[in-house]
Amino acid sequence: MSDAALWSALADPHRRAIVALLLAGPRPVGEITEACGLSQPSTSKHLKVLREAGLVRVRQDAQRRVYALDPAPIAALDAWLAPYRRLWNSSLDTLGRRLDATSDDTPHPAPPED
Amino acid sequence: MSDAALWSALADPHRRAIVALLLAGPRPVGEITEACGLSQPSTSKHLKVLREAGLVRVRQDAQRRVYALDPAPIAALDAWLAPYRRLWNSSLDTLGRRLDATSDDTPHPAPPED
DNA sequence: CAGTTATATGCCTGTCAAGGAATAAAGACG
DNA sequence: CGTCTTTATTCCTTGACAGGCATATAACTG
Numbered sequence: 001m002s003d004a005a006l007w008s009a010l011a012d013p014h015r016r017a018i019v020a021l022l023l024a025g026p027r028p029v030g031e032i033t034e035a036c037g038l039s040q041p042s043t044s045k046h047l048k049v050l051r052e053a054g055l056v057r058v059r060q061d062a063q064r065r066v067y068a069l070d071p072a073p074i075a076a077l078d079a080w081l082a083p084y085r086r087l088w089n090s091s092l093d094t095l096g097r098r099l100d101a102t103s104d105d106t107p108h109p110a111p112p113e114d
Numbered sequence: 115m116s117d118a119a120l121w122s123a124l125a126d127p128h129r130r131a132i133v134a135l136l137l138a139g140p141r142p143v144g145e146i147t148e149a150c151g152l153s154q155p156s157t158s159k160h161l162k163v164l165r166e167a168g169l170v171r172v173r174q175d176a177q178r179r180v181y182a183l184d185p186a187p188i189a190a191l192d193a194w195l196a197p198y199r200r201l202w203n204s205s206l207d208t209l210g211r212r213l214d215a216t217s218d219d220t221p222h223p224a225p226p227e228d
Numbered sequence: 229c230a231g232t233t234a235t236a237t238g239c240c241t242g243t244c245a246a247g248g249a250a251t252a253a254a255g256a257c258g
Numbered sequence: 259c260g261t262c263t264t265t266a267t268t269c270c271t272t273g274a275c276a277g278g279c280a281t282a283t284a285a286c287t288g
Contacts (some may be wrong), residue, residue, distance in 0.1 A: 005129055006128070007125050007127075008125050010121060011121045011122050011124075012245090012246085013118055014246090023201065028239085028265090029264070030264070030265085031265090033260080038130070038247095039247075039248070039249095039262085039265080040265070041248075041249085041250095041266080041268095042246075042248080043264060043265090044243095044266050045246080045247090046246095047265095048267095049245095060254095062263095062264085063254065063255045063256065063263060063264040063265070064264060064265080065265060069198075071201040071202030072202060072270080073261090074116075074195055074198040074199070075199075075202045076192075077195055078195060078199060081188055083137055084137065084188040085188070087137065087183065087185045087188075088185030088188060088247065090266085095145035099142050111270055120232085122275095125274090126276085128276090143234070143235060143236090144233095152277095153278070154235070155235090155236075155237080155277085155278075155279080155280095156276075156277060156278080157235090158235060158236050159237085160276090161235095162237095163235080163258080174284095174285095176233095176234085176285065176286065177233060177235075177284070177286060178233090178234060178285095179235065179236090185255080
């Protein structure tokens with residue numbers, strides 16, 4: 001529940017690396033271990049945290065356990081920062097100029113899309 | 115710099131509370147202290163972390179220090195989760211949780227794309 | 229200047245999380 | 259059944275961090 005688990009899970013750089021790796025597709029623990037340069041027990045522990053935060057799901061394949069990303073909690077993150085997104089959108093607008101112009105929202109659809 | 119500072123700053127619930135409070139507008143330390151039910155030194159320390167993560171800026175007003183949200187780092191967060199957002203958008207599509215059987219050499223071809 | 233308000237810092241302590249080594253558990257396979 | 263493989267768990271140690279208290283710093287006031 002608590003996005004507390006979500007935040008603290010993603011607070012760790014190794015865990016973010018795992019999540020980023022799983023973005024490319026499901027992986028068994030061994031591959032995650034190697035790709036992230038972690039020890040096997042460490043990987044298992046991190047995966048446990050991610051699992052309990054709901055960020056990953058496991059599928060068992062023989063002795064292997066294939067971990068896959070569950071994007072739902074990240075959607076929660078997205079929801080969390082939604083209010084802030086509005087804020088920085090407007091602050092991009094009024095970068096150096098503070099015009100108390102008319103309340104006519106200038107629809108400035110110039111997305112600096114990179 | 116490193117979003118490491120950003121993540122670890124936001125990992126703390128009190129700090130998230132402060133950030134959420136500042137979303138409504140700039141506040142001096144005293145108000146933040148009271149609104150979040152923190153002690154004054156604790157508030158100052160949290161604000162220091164937020165400051166070093168670039169999440170807040172200070173403006174000095176007599177003896178008071180008015181803290182305001184800086185939305186830029188949150189934009190970085192948004193950029194971070196952009197790839198995942200695509201993922202959960204598409205997973206909304208495939209509601210019926212189909213776990214792909216990528217065991218041996220499943221070529222993993224065309225998704226049923228209806 | 230002394231005194232007062234508002235905020236920041238230092239020190240100390242308890243707590244919690246991470247990493248490493250060893251080991252357990254579960255499945256495959258001769 | 260014994261063994262190998264893959265992953266999870268336990269124990270232990272260490273380091274980081276938050277909280278509380280006292281105190282320092284800065285700015286205003288008289």
